[in-house]
Amino acid sequence: MPVNRNALIRYRTIDSCLQNRRRKWTLDDLIEACSEAIYEYQGITSGVSRRTIQADIEMMRSNKLGYEAPIVVTDKKYYTYADKNYSITNIPLNQQDLQVLTEVSDLLKQFKGFGHFSDVSEMVSKLEDKIYTQKTQSTPVIDFEKNDNLKGLEWIEVIRKAIVAKRTLCVTYQSFKAREASTFCLSGYLLKEYRNRWFVLGRSHQRNGPLLTLALDRIQAIEEHAEDYRPNTQIDLATYYDDVLGVTKSSNQPTCEVVFWVDKQNAPYVITKPLHHTQKQLHEDETGKIFSIRVILNFELERELLGFGSKMRVLGPRVLVKQIKAQLLKALNGYEQSDEDKERKKIIEDWE
Structure with a gap:
């Protein structure tokens, strides 16, 4: 059954609202949310009628689109999902969906070779893997990094x-x-x-x-x-994070040249996957290679360097060497035997 763009926007908006269980949703709230979404995506200012949203809810409850959404009304006025984990985005794709996705994938593949569309390659791979999985009812052959328990995505x-x-x-x-x-x-x-x-x-x-x-x-x-929005007039958003590993950054914080040695077994990993886009190789001998990056000193940088353990040694700047050394000593002390460690060992043995 074909669905026009406006209806799809409304379905997705209602679905998003009902997934948000931090607030209660009346029919008027859903009407307002859908009207705002239609205005934002389509530029239509006439709003959405009560009758339209009521019809949308019934359509989502039905099997006509394959949703069968468990929408219930509590206290005679609040709409929610009976199943807190339900979402129309989780339902299997039908044949029409698969055909459309296949056409979209074929179109996107035409742009994979162009530099301006370098990010399309991963998108196409994800899309093709999804289509393959649905058509063959088999397990995915690509496992992209994800965290199903990640909070805050809403x-x-x-x-x-x-x-x-x-x-x-x-x-x-x-x-x-x-x-x-x-x-x-x-x-x-x-x-x-x-x-x-x-x-x-x-x-x-x-x-x-x-x-x-x-x-x-x-x-x-x-x-x-209702407070007035304060537009950005001071920073270049396109380059703001260029001098940082991670996201922790203070205003006017200077960059430093961080120099580190990596043993010969692990140096190829650092070469093929640089720690930062400013990475340079400074020296090489029989023990390993010395690299440098120019970044702001922050928590994420320390965590990245510490992750290499004995396979890496930070050579500068002095303040960073001191901090890394202190962290490694603290970690080493944590492995020394003590009465507390014996108690923890007993707990682990009992658990096993």
């Missing part, structure tokens, strides 16, 4: 829309170090992924308006706020 679309529309967000956030959550206004500028975690770069509306990088998995709630 905020990506909320933040993206706010950035595009230049709207202020009211964010309730609790970092790992904070004892309790705090709520503040934020003007978002950029969504960034690092090692399968998502972050938003934006400016706080608190006094002095510091630039913040917030982890989406530490956000507890987000709402749009």
Whole structure:
């Protein structure tokens, strides 16, 4: 059964709302959310009628589109999914879907050889693997990196829309170090992924308006706020993270030339997968190779270097050498026997 674009936008919007169990959704809330989505994607300002959304809900409940969505009404006015894990995006693809995806894949493959479309290759591979899996009912032959238990992904679309529309967000956030959550206004500028975690770069509306990088998995709630959006006028978003490994960065923080030695067995891995785009090889002998990168010193850099263990030795700058050495000594001390270690060993033996 063919579905027009507007209807598909409404179905996806209703689905997204009902997956968000942090708030209760009335029919009016769903109408408002769908009207905003239609305006954003289609530029239509006439809004969506109550009758249309009621018909959409019945369509989603039915098997006409293969959804059979378990939409229920609680307290005679709040809409939700009876199954908290349900989403229309999780249902198997039908033959028409597979045909469309195959056509899209064939089209995208034509762009794989062009430099401007270098990111298309992975997209096409994912798409082709999905089509193959659905057609043959077999296990995937490509296993892309993912984290099914990752928190905070529900905020990506909320933040993206706010950035595009230049709207202020009211964010309730609790970092790992904070004892309790705090709520503040934020003007978002950029969504960034690092090692399968998502972050938003934006400016706080608190006094002095510091630039913040917030982890989406530490956000507890987000709402749009009436405060005026504060546009970015100070940083180049396209190059802001060029001098950093990870996402931790302070304003006006200087870069350093980090020099490190890697043994000959592991040097090829560092060559084929550089730690940073500024990486250079400085020296080579029978024991290994010496490299350098120019980056800001931060937690993610230390964690990356420590991950090589004895296979790597940091040679400079001096402050980083001192910090890495302190971390390694602390780790070594953690393996020394003590009464506490004996107690832990007993617990492990009992568990096994």
